Amino acid sequence: xxxxxxSPKYLFRKEGQNVTLSCEQNLNHDAMYWYRxxxxxxxxxxxxxQIVNDFQKGDIAEGYSVSREKKESFPLTVTSAxxxxxxxxxxxxxxxxxxxVMEKLFFGSGTQLSVx
Amino acid sequence: xxxxxxxxxxxxxQEGRISILNCxxxxxxxxxxxxxxxxxxxxxxxLISISSIKDKNEDGRFTVFxxxxxxxxxxxxxxSQPGDSAVYFxxxxxxxxxxxxxxxxxxxxxxxxxx
Numbered sequence: 001x002x003x004x005x006x007s008p009k010y011l012f013r014k015e016g017q018n019v020t021l022s023c024e025q026n027l028n029h030d031a032m033y034w035y036r037x038x039x040x041x042x043x044x045x046x047x048x049x050q051i052v053n054d055f056q057k058g059d060i061a062e063g064y065s066v067s068r069e070k071k072e073s074f075p076l077t078v079t080s081a082x083x084x085x086x087x088x089x090x091x092x093x094x095x096x097x098x099x100x101v102m103e104k105l106f107f108g109s110g111t112q113l114s115v116x
Numbered sequence: 117x118x119x120x121x122x123x124x125x126x127x128x129x130q131e132g133r134i135s136i137l138n139c140x141x142x143x144x145x146x147x148x149x150x151x152x153x154x155x156x157x158x159x160x161x162x163l164i165s166i167s168s169i170k171d172k173n174e175d176g177r178f179t180v181f182x183x184x185x186x187x188x189x190x191x192x193x194x195x196s197q198p199g200d201s202a203v204y205f206x207x208x209x210x211x212x213x214x215x216x217x218x219x220x221x222x223x224x225x226x227x228x229x230x231x
Binding site: 006041043044102105107109 | 122125147148150152157158159160161162165167205207209211218219221222223224
């Protein structure tokens with residue numbers, strides 16, 4: 001059963017702590033994305049990766065870091081530099097990263113991050 | 117700067133009636149448009165899409181209309197059902213240029229369908 005798995009579903013961060021959100025896909029997709037959802041703000045792009053070992057900053061990358069060492073995995077680290085990390089985080093993927101094809105994004109079920 | 121705008125944060129419709137959700141965009145390079153539906157604490161799910169070579173696409177109760185000259189699209193749901201109550205996101209992408217394939221999302225419209 002193919003899909004995108006995000007874990008954990010709920011995560012709590014203490015002051016000054018880095019936390020890592022996991023995103024794994026078995027859809028054989030090249031491109032992966034991290035979005036943040038805040039109430040009334042819609043979906044804002046944090047980072048994206050069009051191919052393994054490459055990634056680009058989105059609109060709100062400050063305070064976040066990512067890696068893309070494997071095609072299936074795109075973990076997001078929320079660092080202590082991110083002063084307002086409480087949000088719902090969504091990982092997504094699509095088949096092609098660098099080819100001009102009209103494709104939809106597939107989303108995971110999200111991780112709710114809260115600050116203690 | 118918001119390139120995709122959904123100016124109505126909420127819409128309330130009676131069951132059985134038509135729901136019309138609107139979306140405007142500013143980037144003339146956008147040529148592919150999608151609608152997603154999202155329930156609380158879940159990821160968005162794809163609903164329907166349209167490319168810029170069409171002005172209408174229909175899938176069951178859902179129809180998307182595209183007016184390129186006005187840079188406007190709308191999603192019609194007929195008839196509306198209580199299970200349609202969710203947040204609906206409009207999204208757009210350009211198949212050319214430096215933002216190849218990246219999706220830009222609106223802020224969403226909360227649709228409530230009441231019995």
